Amino acid sequence: MIPADDAASALSAADIDGGTFRLRHATPADLPAVVRLLADDALGAGRETTQDMKPYENAFAAIDADPAHLLIIGELVPHGEAAGAVVATFQLSFLPGISRKGAWRSQLEGVRVDASLRSQGLGKLMVGWAIAESRRRGCNLMQLTTHQSRTAAHRFYEQLGFEASHVGMKLTL
Protein backbone atom coordinates (compact mmCIF):
# COMPACT_ATOMS: atom_id res chain seq x y z
CA MET A 1 0.00 0.00 0.00
CA ILE A 2 1.40 3.39 -0.98
CA PRO A 3 0.91 6.02 1.76
CA ALA A 4 -1.40 8.84 0.68
CA ASP A 5 1.35 11.46 0.69
CA ASP A 6 3.56 9.29 -1.53
CA ALA A 7 0.69 8.60 -3.91
CA ALA A 8 0.12 12.30 -4.39
CA SER A 9 3.74 13.29 -4.92
CA ALA A 10 5.34 13.40 -8.35
CA LEU A 11 7.85 10.65 -9.23
CA SER A 12 9.05 12.53 -12.29
CA ALA A 13 7.89 15.59 -14.19
CA ALA A 14 8.56 17.48 -17.43
CA ASP A 15 7.14 20.61 -19.04
CA ILE A 16 5.34 19.94 -22.32
CA ASP A 17 2.84 21.77 -24.50
CA GLY A 18 -0.22 22.46 -22.36
CA GLY A 19 1.34 22.06 -18.93
CA THR A 20 3.41 19.68 -16.85
CA PHE A 21 3.50 15.94 -17.44
CA ARG A 22 3.79 14.28 -14.03
CA LEU A 23 4.20 10.65 -13.03
CA ARG A 24 2.67 9.39 -9.80
CA HIS A 25 1.32 6.19 -8.23
CA ALA A 26 -2.22 5.42 -9.38
CA THR A 27 -5.13 5.66 -6.96
CA PRO A 28 -8.54 3.94 -7.27
CA ALA A 29 -9.94 7.19 -8.68
CA ASP A 30 -7.57 6.88 -11.68
CA LEU A 31 -8.81 3.44 -12.66
CA PRO A 32 -11.51 4.41 -15.20
CA ALA A 33 -8.99 6.60 -17.04
CA VAL A 34 -6.40 3.81 -17.00
CA VAL A 35 -8.90 1.35 -18.50
CA ARG A 36 -9.88 3.91 -21.17
CA LEU A 37 -6.20 4.22 -22.15
CA LEU A 38 -5.87 0.42 -22.36
CA ALA A 39 -9.07 0.18 -24.44
CA ASP A 40 -8.05 2.98 -26.86
CA ASP A 41 -5.74 0.65 -28.75
CA ALA A 42 -5.89 -1.67 -31.77
CA LEU A 43 -5.44 -4.75 -29.58
CA GLY A 44 -6.94 -3.46 -26.33
CA ALA A 45 -10.25 -2.41 -27.92
CA GLY A 46 -11.37 -6.04 -28.09
CA ARG A 47 -10.03 -6.94 -24.66
CA GLU A 48 -11.23 -4.19 -22.32
CA THR A 49 -14.58 -2.76 -21.28
CA THR A 50 -15.52 -0.04 -18.80
CA GLN A 51 -19.05 -1.50 -18.49
CA ASP A 52 -18.04 -3.52 -15.42
CA MET A 53 -15.23 -1.99 -13.40
CA LYS A 54 -15.27 -4.61 -10.62
CA PRO A 55 -12.61 -6.92 -12.15
CA TYR A 56 -10.32 -3.91 -12.63
CA GLU A 57 -10.93 -2.78 -9.04
CA ASN A 58 -10.00 -6.25 -7.77
CA ALA A 59 -6.82 -6.21 -9.86
CA PHE A 60 -5.94 -2.74 -8.58
CA ALA A 61 -6.39 -3.92 -4.99
CA ALA A 62 -4.00 -6.84 -5.61
CA ILE A 63 -1.40 -4.55 -7.19
CA ASP A 64 -1.75 -1.90 -4.49
CA ALA A 65 -1.38 -4.46 -1.67
CA ASP A 66 1.95 -5.80 -2.98
CA PRO A 67 5.03 -3.55 -3.09
CA ALA A 68 6.43 -5.79 -5.88
CA HIS A 69 3.90 -4.25 -8.28
CA LEU A 70 3.49 -0.58 -9.17
CA LEU A 71 0.69 0.94 -11.23
CA ILE A 72 1.90 4.35 -12.38
CA ILE A 73 -0.05 7.05 -14.19
CA GLY A 74 1.04 10.16 -16.03
CA GLU A 75 -1.15 13.24 -15.73
CA LEU A 76 -1.09 16.42 -17.75
CA VAL A 77 -1.35 19.26 -15.23
CA PRO A 78 -2.22 22.62 -16.86
CA HIS A 79 0.01 25.52 -15.76
CA GLY A 80 -1.25 27.03 -12.49
CA GLU A 81 -3.41 24.02 -11.58
CA ALA A 82 -2.82 21.29 -8.97
CA ALA A 83 -3.97 18.25 -10.94
CA GLY A 84 -4.92 17.20 -14.44
CA ALA A 85 -6.24 14.43 -16.65
CA VAL A 86 -4.67 10.97 -16.67
CA VAL A 87 -2.98 10.67 -20.08
CA ALA A 88 -0.56 7.77 -19.65
CA THR A 89 -0.04 4.60 -17.64
CA PHE A 90 2.23 1.62 -17.10
CA GLN A 91 2.74 -1.22 -14.66
CA LEU A 92 6.15 -2.18 -13.28
CA SER A 93 6.76 -5.42 -11.39
CA PHE A 94 9.87 -6.65 -9.56
CA LEU A 95 10.45 -10.41 -9.80
CA PRO A 96 12.97 -12.66 -8.05
CA GLY A 97 14.52 -15.53 -10.00
CA ILE A 98 17.31 -18.10 -9.82
CA SER A 99 18.59 -17.50 -13.39
CA ARG A 100 21.44 -15.07 -14.14
CA LYS A 101 23.05 -15.52 -10.72
CA GLY A 102 19.83 -15.01 -8.82
CA ALA A 103 19.06 -11.73 -10.56
CA TRP A 104 16.01 -9.65 -9.72
CA ARG A 105 14.32 -8.52 -12.92
CA SER A 106 11.72 -5.85 -13.50
CA GLN A 107 8.91 -6.23 -15.98
CA LEU A 108 6.96 -3.54 -17.83
CA GLU A 109 3.33 -4.16 -18.78
CA GLY A 110 0.51 -2.05 -20.20
CA VAL A 111 2.52 0.98 -21.31
CA ARG A 112 0.11 3.49 -22.87
CA VAL A 113 0.16 7.17 -23.82
CA ASP A 114 -2.95 9.08 -24.92
CA ALA A 115 -3.04 9.12 -28.73
CA SER A 116 -3.17 12.94 -28.83
CA LEU A 117 0.09 13.24 -26.86
CA ARG A 118 2.39 10.83 -28.68
CA SER A 119 5.84 11.72 -30.08
CA GLN A 120 6.49 14.28 -27.33
CA GLY A 121 8.85 12.11 -25.30
CA LEU A 122 6.33 11.05 -22.64
CA GLY A 123 7.00 7.34 -23.21
CA LYS A 124 10.72 7.94 -22.94
CA LEU A 125 10.20 9.81 -19.66
CA MET A 126 8.07 6.94 -18.29
CA VAL A 127 10.44 4.15 -19.29
CA GLY A 128 13.39 6.24 -18.11
CA TRP A 129 11.82 6.47 -14.66
CA ALA A 130 11.07 2.73 -14.72
CA ILE A 131 14.70 1.94 -15.60
CA ALA A 132 16.01 4.17 -12.78
CA GLU A 133 13.56 2.68 -10.26
CA SER A 134 14.53 -0.86 -11.36
CA ARG A 135 18.21 -0.07 -10.80
CA ARG A 136 17.42 1.53 -7.43
CA ARG A 137 15.69 -1.70 -6.38
CA GLY A 138 18.69 -3.82 -7.39
CA CYS A 139 17.34 -5.35 -10.61
CA ASN A 140 19.98 -6.55 -13.10
CA LEU A 141 17.57 -7.01 -15.97
CA MET A 142 14.43 -5.32 -17.29
CA GLN A 143 12.04 -7.05 -19.65
CA LEU A 144 8.79 -6.61 -21.51
CA THR A 145 6.90 -8.18 -24.35
CA THR A 146 5.13 -6.28 -27.11
CA HIS A 147 2.83 -7.73 -29.74
CA GLN A 148 4.55 -8.61 -33.05
CA SER A 149 2.31 -6.04 -34.77
CA ARG A 150 3.56 -3.09 -32.65
CA THR A 151 6.54 -2.25 -34.85
CA ALA A 152 6.71 1.38 -33.67
CA ALA A 153 6.97 0.10 -30.08
CA HIS A 154 9.83 -2.23 -31.04
CA ARG A 155 11.78 0.70 -32.48
CA PHE A 156 10.99 2.83 -29.42
CA TYR A 157 12.35 0.23 -26.99
CA GLU A 158 15.38 -0.56 -29.16
CA GLN A 159 16.27 3.15 -29.11
CA LEU A 160 16.22 2.93 -25.30
CA GLY A 161 18.66 -0.01 -25.39
CA PHE A 162 16.28 -2.97 -25.20
CA GLU A 163 17.23 -5.95 -27.36
CA ALA A 164 14.56 -7.96 -29.21
CA SER A 165 16.33 -11.19 -28.23
CA HIS A 166 13.33 -13.32 -27.27
CA VAL A 167 10.05 -14.69 -28.58
CA GLY A 168 7.11 -13.86 -26.30
CA MET A 169 4.64 -16.74 -26.12
CA LYS A 170 1.13 -16.56 -24.64
CA LEU A 171 -1.51 -19.14 -23.84
CA THR A 172 -5.07 -18.11 -23.06
CA LEU A 173 -6.32 -20.26 -20.15
Place this chain on the structure above:
Amino acid sequence: MIPADDAASALSAADIDGGTFRLRHATPADLPAVVRLLADDALGAGRETTQDMKPYENAFAAIDADPAHLLIIGELVPHGEAAGAVVATFQLSFLPGISRKGAWRSQLEGVRVDASLRSQGLGKLMVGWAIAESRRRGCNLMQLTTHQSRTAAHRFYEQLGFEASHVGMKLTL
Protein backbone atom coordinates in the same frame (compact mmCIF):
# COMPACT_ATOMS: atom_id res chain seq x y z
CA MET B 1 7.02 -20.54 2.76
CA ILE B 2 5.96 -24.05 1.80
CA PRO B 3 5.32 -26.29 4.84
CA ALA B 4 7.79 -29.19 5.05
CA ASP B 5 5.17 -31.86 4.38
CA ASP B 6 3.99 -30.02 1.26
CA ALA B 7 7.57 -29.56 0.06
CA ALA B 8 8.19 -33.29 0.29
CA SER B 9 4.98 -34.41 -1.40
CA ALA B 10 4.76 -34.99 -5.13
CA LEU B 11 2.81 -32.45 -7.21
CA SER B 12 2.78 -34.73 -10.24
CA ALA B 13 4.48 -38.01 -11.15
CA ALA B 14 5.02 -40.31 -14.13
CA ASP B 15 6.84 -43.59 -14.67
CA ILE B 16 9.74 -43.31 -17.11
CA ASP B 17 12.82 -45.38 -17.96
CA GLY B 18 14.86 -45.69 -14.77
CA GLY B 19 12.17 -44.87 -12.23
CA THR B 20 9.52 -42.29 -11.40
CA PHE B 21 9.74 -38.66 -12.49
CA ARG B 22 8.27 -36.58 -9.68
CA LEU B 23 7.61 -32.84 -9.39
CA ARG B 24 7.87 -31.14 -6.01
CA HIS B 25 8.63 -27.73 -4.50
CA ALA B 26 12.37 -27.01 -4.36
CA THR B 27 14.17 -26.85 -1.02
CA PRO B 28 17.49 -25.10 -0.29
CA ALA B 29 19.24 -28.48 -0.64
CA ASP B 30 18.14 -28.63 -4.31
CA LEU B 31 19.74 -25.32 -5.22
CA PRO B 32 23.18 -26.56 -6.44
CA ALA B 33 21.44 -29.05 -8.76
CA VAL B 34 19.08 -26.33 -10.05
CA VAL B 35 22.02 -24.03 -10.83
CA ARG B 36 23.86 -26.89 -12.59
CA LEU B 37 20.78 -27.42 -14.80
CA LEU B 38 20.66 -23.69 -15.63
CA ALA B 39 24.40 -23.66 -16.39
CA ASP B 40 24.26 -26.76 -18.63
CA ASP B 41 22.87 -24.77 -21.53
CA ALA B 42 24.19 -22.87 -24.55
CA LEU B 43 23.04 -19.53 -23.11
CA GLY B 44 23.22 -20.36 -19.39
CA ALA B 45 26.85 -21.52 -19.50
CA GLY B 46 28.06 -17.92 -19.71
CA ARG B 47 25.57 -16.60 -17.18
CA GLU B 48 25.73 -18.99 -14.22
CA THR B 49 28.44 -20.20 -11.83
CA THR B 50 28.33 -22.53 -8.85
CA GLN B 51 31.54 -20.95 -7.47
CA ASP B 52 29.53 -18.56 -5.30
CA MET B 53 26.12 -19.88 -4.27
CA LYS B 54 25.21 -16.91 -2.04
CA PRO B 55 23.36 -14.89 -4.74
CA TYR B 56 21.32 -18.00 -5.61
CA GLU B 57 20.55 -18.62 -1.93
CA ASN B 58 19.31 -15.05 -1.57
CA ALA B 59 17.11 -15.45 -4.65
CA PHE B 60 15.73 -18.74 -3.34
CA ALA B 61 14.87 -17.09 -0.02
CA ALA B 62 12.95 -14.33 -1.87
CA ILE B 63 11.05 -16.87 -3.97
CA ASP B 64 10.33 -19.13 -1.01
CA ALA B 65 9.02 -16.23 1.10
CA ASP B 66 6.43 -15.16 -1.49
CA PRO B 67 3.53 -17.47 -2.42
CA ALA B 68 3.33 -15.66 -5.80
CA HIS B 69 6.52 -17.44 -6.89
CA LEU B 70 7.14 -21.19 -7.05
CA LEU B 71 10.44 -22.90 -7.72
CA ILE B 72 9.67 -26.46 -8.78
CA ILE B 73 12.08 -29.32 -9.36
CA GLY B 74 11.66 -32.70 -11.03
CA GLU B 75 13.51 -35.63 -9.55
CA LEU B 76 14.11 -39.06 -11.02
CA VAL B 77 13.37 -41.54 -8.23
CA PRO B 78 14.69 -45.08 -8.96
CA HIS B 79 12.15 -47.85 -8.38
CA GLY B 80 12.09 -48.87 -4.72
CA GLU B 81 13.83 -45.71 -3.48
CA ALA B 82 12.40 -42.69 -1.66
CA ALA B 83 14.25 -39.89 -3.43
CA GLY B 84 16.45 -39.29 -6.45
CA ALA B 85 18.55 -36.81 -8.37
CA VAL B 86 17.19 -33.42 -9.43
CA VAL B 87 16.89 -33.63 -13.22
CA ALA B 88 14.53 -30.75 -14.11
CA THR B 89 13.39 -27.35 -12.86
CA PHE B 90 11.16 -24.38 -13.60
CA GLN B 91 9.86 -21.27 -11.92
CA LEU B 92 6.22 -20.21 -12.03
CA SER B 93 5.03 -16.76 -10.95
CA PHE B 94 1.51 -15.37 -10.56
CA LEU B 95 1.15 -11.70 -11.50
CA PRO B 96 -1.79 -9.32 -11.10
CA GLY B 97 -2.45 -6.77 -13.86
CA ILE B 98 -5.05 -4.27 -15.05
CA SER B 99 -4.95 -5.36 -18.72
CA ARG B 100 -7.37 -7.95 -20.12
CA LYS B 101 -10.12 -7.08 -17.63
CA GLY B 102 -7.83 -7.26 -14.63
CA ALA B 103 -6.55 -10.72 -15.52
CA TRP B 104 -4.07 -12.58 -13.35
CA ARG B 105 -1.36 -14.09 -15.53
CA SER B 106 1.20 -16.74 -14.76
CA GLN B 107 4.75 -16.62 -16.06
CA LEU B 108 7.16 -19.48 -16.69
CA GLU B 109 10.91 -18.91 -16.31
CA GLY B 110 13.98 -21.12 -16.31
CA VAL B 111 12.45 -24.33 -17.68
CA ARG B 112 15.21 -26.94 -17.89
CA VAL B 113 15.40 -30.73 -18.30
CA ASP B 114 18.65 -32.68 -17.90
CA ALA B 115 20.14 -33.24 -21.38
CA SER B 116 20.19 -37.03 -20.92
CA LEU B 117 16.43 -37.16 -20.26
CA ARG B 118 15.03 -35.05 -23.09
CA SER B 119 12.32 -36.21 -25.53
CA GLN B 120 10.64 -38.40 -22.92
CA GLY B 121 7.75 -36.02 -22.20
CA LEU B 122 9.14 -34.56 -18.96
CA GLY B 123 8.84 -30.99 -20.25
CA LYS B 124 5.25 -31.64 -21.27
CA LEU B 125 4.47 -33.02 -17.81
CA MET B 126 6.03 -29.97 -16.15
CA VAL B 127 4.28 -27.39 -18.30
CA GLY B 128 1.03 -29.39 -18.03
CA TRP B 129 1.22 -29.11 -14.23
CA ALA B 130 2.04 -25.39 -14.52
CA ILE B 131 -1.00 -24.82 -16.76
CA ALA B 132 -3.30 -26.69 -14.35
CA GLU B 133 -1.91 -24.81 -11.33
CA SER B 134 -2.31 -21.48 -13.16
CA ARG B 135 -5.96 -22.28 -13.90
CA ARG B 136 -6.50 -23.39 -10.30
CA ARG B 137 -5.20 -20.01 -9.11
CA GLY B 138 -7.56 -18.13 -11.43
CA CYS B 139 -5.10 -17.00 -14.10
CA ASN B 140 -6.59 -16.19 -17.51
CA LEU B 141 -3.29 -16.06 -19.33
CA MET B 142 0.04 -17.84 -19.18
CA GLN B 143 3.19 -16.37 -20.69
CA LEU B 144 6.88 -16.98 -21.16
CA THR B 145 9.73 -15.75 -23.30
CA THR B 146 12.33 -17.96 -24.93
CA HIS B 147 15.47 -16.81 -26.71
CA GLN B 148 15.11 -16.42 -30.50
CA SER B 149 17.76 -19.14 -30.90
CA ARG B 150 15.75 -21.81 -29.03
CA THR B 151 13.76 -23.01 -32.03
CA ALA B 152 13.08 -26.45 -30.52
CA ALA B 153 11.56 -24.73 -27.48
CA HIS B 154 9.31 -22.61 -29.73
CA ARG B 155 7.94 -25.76 -31.39
CA PHE B 156 7.51 -27.44 -28.00
CA TYR B 157 5.41 -24.58 -26.60
CA GLU B 158 3.42 -24.16 -29.83
CA GLN B 159 2.48 -27.84 -29.62
CA LEU B 160 1.13 -27.12 -26.12
CA GLY B 161 -1.03 -24.28 -27.47
CA PHE B 162 1.19 -21.26 -26.83
CA GLU B 163 1.17 -18.61 -29.56
CA ALA B 164 4.38 -16.80 -30.53
CA SER B 165 2.46 -13.53 -30.71
CA HIS B 166 4.96 -11.21 -29.02
CA VAL B 167 8.51 -9.93 -29.18
CA GLY B 168 10.39 -10.38 -25.91
CA MET B 169 12.70 -7.43 -25.22
CA LYS B 170 15.41 -7.33 -22.55
CA LEU B 171 17.63 -4.60 -21.18
CA THR B 172 20.64 -5.43 -19.01
CA LEU B 173 20.79 -2.89 -16.18
